[in-house]
Amino acid sequence: MTTFVDRVVLHMQAGDGGxxxxxxxxxxxxxxxxxxxxxxxxxxxxxxxxxxxxxxLLDFHFRPHLKAENGKGGAGSNRDGANGRDLVIKVPNGTVVQSLDGEVLADLVGVGTTFEAARGGRGGRGNASLANARRKAPGFAELGEPGDRLDVVLELKSVADVGLVGFPSAGKSSLISVISAAKPKIADYPFTTLVPNLGVVRVDNHTFTVADVPGLIPGAASGKGLGLEFLRHVERCAVLVHVIDTATLEPGRDPLADIDAIEAELSQxxxxADRPRLVALNKVDVPDGKDLADIVRPDLEARGLRVFDISTATREGLRELTYAMAELVDQGRRAAPPAEPTRVVIRPKAVDDAGFTIEAxxxxxxxxxxxxxxxxxxxxxxxxxxxxxxxxDRxxxxxxxxKLAKAGAQAGDLVRIGDREFDWQPTLYAGVDFVPGNRGTDVRLEDKPNRPSASDRLAARKARRVRPEDEIEAAPAAEADAE
Structure with missing residues (x-):
């Protein structure tokens, strides 16, 4: 049964507005x-x-579909609907959120770091909120806005200070088990480690984490063996340690060739390339291993590498190796730029920015x-x-x-807004004070070819507004005309 998953595809759906x-x-x-x-x-x-x-990320391997709660609809008597509950997903430290195209959306490092992946839709306004001086009793309400729907890729990249790299059965799991409290699976056959193991190492006043990366072999960077799946776990490591098996009986294997092969995969x-390296020549408790370590040490030191003879069985040389790890980790932490405080950047819109564009x-x-x-x-x-x-009107x-008219649009042209298409008909009465007909209807949408113009209707309305004093003055004149 799968117990470790470091890459999943999630199908997220935020809640719709009520x-x-x-x-x-x-x-x-x-x-x-x-x-x-x-x-x-x-x-x-x-x-x-x-x-x-x-x-x-094992839980998401079995439950890749995530959906937040929808907002509730409004009700009469000015009762607003309840907001939908947010869905908070817990992920491991070092999770990278990417789009399906590979674009990095967020790099979640540090406990408590939060990223809003899908935003819920806004709730629609009821007719009480839409009422105004002109539209005193709207016969409609707004629909709720749909929530975001997207697919993302989650990749876990272990957050460790030191990464142990090397061929299968080189002794990486044994090393991490004796310098930390981690208890990885250890056996005398290749590819014993199928998942990255993390261990916490304490040296005097220094504390750092060590990651055991599953066996790398030539061709790992192109998909061979297990390396392609777990090479990502060394990306965050500040120090890399080559664990070399000096007692291997495989033909064609020697410490220098092993290091060259691993370095080729890391380079690919x-x-x-900028991470400092250490070399741990393991299994020097075996006589042949000790002899081989003495032979290759000058060549490795000539490359500028610090070499340590160790034995995870007898714990020989482990103290010196862990102190060297702590020293390099401390140097890396001091050289790292200080974390900048979060600043809110306000970018005001341009004066002539209408908030939309029109494309022909x-x-x-x-x-x-x-x-x-x-x-x-x-x-x-x-x-x-x-x-x-x-x-x-809006x-x-x-x-x-x-802007449509300036762009050359004519009545009847196809206009797209979002996922809707319209046969554009310019609004003839937009902005004019009018009294709508029956509830749920709009006189501007009725087919009335003989409908008077807006200016004629406005003049007629003014003519009907006769003040009382005007009526008194007009009465004698009317009587004289009658005579």
Missing amino acids: HGCVSIHREKFKPFGGPDGGNGGHGGSVSLVVDAQVTT YGGL EPDGSYTVRGSRPERWVKQTNFDNDEAVGYLA LARLGVEE
Whole structure:
């Protein structure tokens, strides 16, 4: 059974916002008390947080689909819907969040680090919130905005100070078991270690972590053996230690060839050339191993490598090796740049930034891109004519229609906003004070070819507004005309 997983694909879905409510307050002697539809609740978000108690991505291997709670719909009597609960996912320290295309979205290092991967949708406004001086009793409400839906790749890269690299059965697991409290599986056959092992080492006042990377062999960087799956676990290591088997009986194997082969794989993987190296010649308790270590030590030192003769069986040379590890780790920590405090960068929008763009497509259509227009389209109930008219008003006030006209759009052209397509008809009465017809309808959407112009209707309305004093003055004149 799989017990360690360091790469998974997650399918995340944030909660949808709740729909707003259309309601009219009614009680005895108040048959029409005004709109009282409540707002919908916001959908829950999906967040990743680093937890010290989590060491593997195994849980997501069996449950890759994650969904936050939807917001509740609004109700009458100005009752707003409840917000959906956020879904918080605990991940191991060192988890990298990537898109399916390989783009790094977040690198989660440090307990408590949080990343909001999918944001919940906004709740729709009820008709009580949409009422204003012109639209006193809206017959529509906004729909809840859909939550984010995305697929991400989680990769675990162990956060360790020292990485032990070497051929299978070189003694890496034995070494980490004697210098720390880790108890990895140890056996006398290759590829005993199938998962990275982490151990905490304490030397005087220094504490650091050591990672045992499963067996690397020639071709590991291109997928051979287990190296490709676990090479990522040495990326964060500040120090690399070559663990060399000086007592191997395999033909063609010797310490220098082993180091050259491992270095070739590390170089092909990339990004590790600047890490300091140490060499641990293991199994010097075997007579042949001790002799071979004495032979190759001058050649290794000539390469500028610090060499240590060790034996995990007798614990010979382990004290010197751990002190050298602690020294290099301490140097790396002191050389690391100090963590900069988090600063909030405010970038105000340009004065002429309308918040949307219009693109003319080769097929003669037009595409409107912008967070506000796209969100408004998602929140519009297209089964309600009055809601569609309200959307047209908002787009006109934002300047979408004006820019479409400047871009060359003609009546009847195809216009895309978000996932919706429209046959564009310029709004003739946008911005004019009008009285809508039946609830849920909008007079601007009715086919009335003989409808008077806006200026004629405004003049007629002014003509009907006769002041009382005007009526008194006009009475004698009317009588004289009658005579």
